[in-house]
Amino acid sequence: MTPNDELAIEVKGLVKRFGDVVAVDGIDLDIRRGECLGLLGPNGAGKTTTVEILEGLQQATSGEVKLLGLRWETHERELRQRIGLTLQETRLVDLLTVEEMVRLFASFYPRSLDVETLIGMVQLGEKRHARVGKLSGGQKQRLALALGLAGDPDVLFLDEPTTGLDPQSRRSLWDVVAQLKARGRTVVLTTHYMDEAEVLCDRLVIIDHGRVIARGSPREIIASLGAEQVIELEATPVPDLERLRSLPSVVAAQRHADRMTLRVRELHLALPSVLREVESGGGELRHLSTRRPTLDDVFIGLTGRSLREGEEEKAA
Incomplete structure (x- = not known):
C-alpha cells in the first residue's frame, strides 16, 4: 500500500446517485x-462523474475523497x-x-x-x-x-x-x-x-x-488477457465461433459484424488451425492479419464491447 504522504488523491467507497440511477458504485482510488x-x-x-467529484464540481452521495491531503468540505x-x-x-x-x-x-x-x-x-x-x-x-x-x-x-x-x-x-x-x-x-x-x-x-x-x-x-x-497475439480475419461464409474457440492455443474468439477476432497464446499453433478451419468449411479468406494485443482488446475481453463504441456514440 502506498504511504499516505505519497498520495495526491485518495478515494474510498465513492458513490454517486442521481435519483434511482447509480452513476458511481463504490470506487476506490489511490493516485500517487x-x-x-x-x-x-x-x-x-461513471468516469466523468468520478472526475467531477474529485474536481469539487459535484458532491458525492457517500464515500471519502482527499486531494493533496485536503477535503473539499473544509479546504x-x-x-x-x-x-x-x-x-x-x-x-x-x-x-x-x-x-x-x-x-x-x-x-x-x-x-x-x-x-x-x-x-x-x-x-x-x-x-x-x-x-x-x-x-x-x-x-x-x-x-x-x-x-x-x-x-x-x-x-x-x-x-x-x-x-x-x-x-x-x-x-x-x-x-x-x-x-x-x-x-x-x-x-x-x-x-x-x-x-x-x-x-x-x-x-x-x-x-x-x-x-x-x-x-x-x-x-x-x-498481460492479463493471457494472449500474446491477436488474429483478425474475415471469411465467407463466416466460420463457426464455437469451433474457433476450441482450436489449439485460442484463448477467446469474438465476432464483430463480418470480422472475427481471436486472442491466442501461441501464434504458430493457432494460425494453421484457424486456416484449416476456414478451408474445411469451404470458406474464402477475405482478410487476415495478426498484431499484439491492445488495451481495447482488454476492454472487449472484460465487457464484450469495444471502448471505441463510446467514442463513436459521442461523435454521432
Whole structure:
C-alpha cells in the first residue's frame, strides 16, 4: 500500500446517485504524486462523474475523497488554487485575444506560471494576438489547456482533452503531460484513445457501470488477457465461433459484424488451425492479419464491447 504522504488523491467507497440511477458504485482510488493515472470506460461508465467529484464540481452521495491531503468540505479555497482542469468543452470569451485570455486566468492565482511560458507550452505563440473566436477547434482546445495550467497546479485533470484534435495537436498535448510528470505534478486523464493511454499513463483504472473492473499499468492490464497475439480475419461464409474457440492455443474468439477476432497464446499453433478451419468449411479468406494485443482488446475481453463504441456514440 502506498504511504499516505505519497498520495495526491485518495478515494474510498465513492458513490454517486442521481435519483434511482447509480452513476458511481463504490470506487476506490489511490493516485500517487507525480504519476499520470488514466480513467478508461465507455460513455455512461461513471468516469466523468468520478472526475467531477474529485474536481469539487459535484458532491458525492457517500464515500471519502482527499486531494493533496485536503477535503473539499473544509479546504475548498486552497484546493481551487492547487488544481487545474480541462473539461470536454470549455466556454471561452471570443472577443479576447489568446494572450488576454491567458493573462486573465493567470491573474486568478497567487502562484501562476508566466504568460509566455503558458503560451509556449501549448504552441500558440503565432496566435497570441488572434481573437479566441477566430481560432480553430484544436487551437481552442490547446488554449483551454493553457488556462488549466495557469495556476501551476499540483494536480491537473484532463477530461478527454484530445477529442477532435489533429495528430500534431495531440502530440503537443502529450509533450505537455510529459513535462508535468517530469516536474512531479499529478495528472488524471480520461480518454477514449488507447494509444494515448498506453503512452501517457503510468497506471490505468478501467470503469464500467460505475465500478472498477481492472487496474494496473498498461503492460500489466494487457498481460492479463493471457494472449500474446491477436488474429483478425474475415471469411465467407463466416466460420463457426464455437469451433474457433476450441482450436489449439485460442484463448477467446469474438465476432464483430463480418470480422472475427481471436486472442491466442501461441501464434504458430493457432494460425494453421484457424486456416484449416476456414478451408474445411469451404470458406474464402477475405482478410487476415495478426498484431499484439491492445488495451481495447482488454476492454472487449472484460465487457464484450469495444471502448471505441463510446467514442463513436459521442461523435454521432
